[in-house]
Amino acid sequence: MKSYLEQLDRFTRLPAAERAFLIRAWLQLLITDLELRLLPFNRILERYRGGSRAERAPYFRSEPIQASRAAWLVEVAGRYSPVRTHCLEQALALHHLLKRIGIETSLQIGVHRGEGDLRAHAWLEKEGEIIFGPPGRERYEPLDRGVRGG
Numbered sequence: 001m002k003s004y005l006e007q008l009d010r011f012t013r014l015p016a017a018e019r020a021f022l023i024r025a026w027l028q029l030l031i032t033d034l035e036l037r038l039l040p041f042n043r044i045l046e047r048y049r050g051g052s053r054a055e056r057a058p059y060f061r062s063e064p065i066q067a068s069r070a071a072w073l074v075e076v077a078g079r080y081s082p083v084r085t086h087c088l089e090q091a092l093a094l095h096h097l098l099k100r101i102g103i104e105t106s107l108q109i110g111v112h113r114g115e116g117d118l119r120a121h122a123w124l125e126k127e128g129e130i131i132f133g134p135p136g137r138e139r140y141e142p143l144d145r146g147v148r149g150g
Contacts, residue, residue: 018073021065025077028093033083048095048107067103070094071132087133091122094132105131110140
């Protein structure tokens, strides 16, 4: 395990926009975890589908972050979250954060019947291409057409 000083050094070497995004991702993962614990799932999906004008205002006006880099930053934030995060929390958080910076994505949730069990995964697509999610996604049958935002 890396020392706190090494981790802090790596954090400070990130560009300012990525540091800010990483902090927002960490906070959004906490919020998403609370929402999943306290609210009905349909209400959560409605929240992520919609959004007020203020929610759609971009965070970063001068230094945009690419979707693939944002996905990596959310994964990093998940590693350092005080709550255990899974693909659903990370996909919801990333979907919300990308919407806030003006990047439209589609949240997909799919299921796959394995050897006597049912497995589920969440992933994000942008223009039909997976930007976050499990490898082998084609095994999963989407539950819905996805949650769009942007």
